[in-house]
Amino acid sequence: MPDFSETELRRFVVDLFAARGMSAGDAGKVASAVVWANLRGVDTHGVVRLPRYMEMIDGGLMNMTAEVTVQTAAPGGLQISAGRAAGPVAMDFAVKQLLPCAARQGIAAAFVSCTTHTGALGYYALQAAEAGMACIAVNASIPMMPYYGSSVAAMGTNPISFAVPAAPGNDPLLFDMATSVVSLGKLVQARRTGTPLQPGCFVDANGQPTTDPAVATMTLPLGGPKGSGLSLMIECFASLLAGHPIIADALEKTGKGSRHRQNVLLIAIDIGKFVDVDYFRNEVTRLADAVRALPRTVAADAILMPGERGFKTMAKRRAEGIPVPPAVLKELGGLAGRFAIAPLRVLDGKAPSSVS
């Protein structure tokens, strides 16, 4: 699998979105979010999404020049109207508005409504943690998995993310889970290879359990009623509190129902308002160290903190390059041709320059 530098992948994404009419500044925000996912090994949210993003632009679902606006709804709350901006553009705006508000109030919430695919939700929670805050984020999307007991797609795989900073020199804790039992990416992968699916994770179009990747269409909610209930509550908090329902429109098949859009609720807590920041950071690392030192099961090679695998993959891929599968490269080559931008240049064996 050919490897690419972070710089080159970023260059490609920036060129692509600029060719579609996005400002260089905004294209840089999209590139940072997309390539961050690849760097961390969350390849399902990386450059593999670019063809779909181009379709969204073609179909009027993603607006390259959307005006993202903020309405201060309450001392601790912001309503942010994204107007179908690219997810990373709307979310970058939201984080920048949210953090000073949390610093004043101790806790603040930003509702980001009618944005498009935000990518990896943890990317934004991490920004709050890197600014020294604690963050809870939830993301509502269109139906992709059954509600517990239903045979059809009813809920988004709505992720929930938590992030906190740790002691200096230690990675933050970054938790980011979908409310599905496994990601849909595993199905896409199994379809390519023909490998049977893990039992209990997927169903077909009629809601019947299956391990056959050829007939599986949906992933099941994590823990049945737990995952689907959590997803439903995320719709209530991220969508309904912002006045932008997604699921009811989709299930009632209204005109708005089938159009891709996402809503996000970000909550930031200014740690220093509640406890000494250095104490907190040291306690996070003390906790992580105590858990890492526990006796392990025979099957476990290591005990990992939330986000740890991603931080390790990031260090490795920054040093060695980011692998992109040939099938994805072929699609990206097609985009380069269509939008007259330079195709991706493979790493020439030299260490790539890092972009912070």
Add this chain to the structure above:
Amino acid sequence: MPDFSETELRRFVVDLFAARGMSAGDAGKVASAVVWANLRGVDTHGVVRLPRYMEMIDGGLMNMTAEVTVQTAAPGGLQISAGRAAGPVAMDFAVKQLLPCAARQGIAAAFVSCTTHTGALGYYALQAAEAGMACIAVNASIPMMPYYGSSVAAMGTNPISFAVPAAPGNDPLLFDMATSVVSLGKLVQARRTGTPLQPGCFVDANGQPTTDPAVATMTLPLGGPKGSGLSLMIECFASLLAGHPIIADALEKTGKGSRHRQNVLLIAIDIGKFVDVDYFRNEVTRLADAVRALPRTVAADAILMPGERGFKTMAKRRAEGIPVPPAVLKELGGLAGRFAIAPLRVLDGKAPSSVS
């Protein structure tokens, strides 16, 4: 199994805590929380806990006359020091402080530290929803389940709860899940009956999977790294942000480590600051109706909303009485004797009077 009225169970709990030196007002708060769990069918958090609560008082773990104090840490944040008060006493205080703060700020957080067993976390999130607010609550406790990859108890089964009000005449949505795959109560039940445990849910003292209730000691985290990561983040948010670590003390076996205590983070959002309240409530019910109307799997009798089973059980038990198993009754009889209070009187066949 003998049935008891809500009034009689409340009377018993009030008498019991009053006999231990608690004020009548505070004993009423404890009784409401304990009997609420029984009414909703969450019997693991009901009167079955009373013997353990008495042990906590005996051992100095629960303080009948603790002073619960609040320190306003920020415009939107409250630090509440519970001083080992009974959970429902500290939490009642916290909810009463939190809601006016959220009404001013749009969003507010209450950190309740060093309380004792809070009972069913959803009880407090529901109070916010009944006051017309949206609520997120997380509860940190001592180690009871392995962290993913560890063979020993490392994490609390730390619950997370979400509640929102619905249209008038409809029950709120009340989501309340433990971060374990199933509750420890199932193990207690299986031990009594000798029934094999569901595979993949329990491990023995060495972290080895087992279906034998005689050797099982711990429930596994929900979805492996998802449940244990979520539990770890709840410890960071509910305990470390309040300056009261639980897990690190327990794992490092410090003096404080083995003593029961809990910390809670409650976040309330004043819906009306962000969206029209009637619109929101109607949208919650529209969403619930759309999901309930979905085609069902062959195995599903009904599609239930978060908390719906509990509301139904509550209506039934208010009308017909609350069953209490003979083994529990025997223990409660022992407590009545020890503390010289009237024993529980079984329902005489007449409908019990309701207590709101």
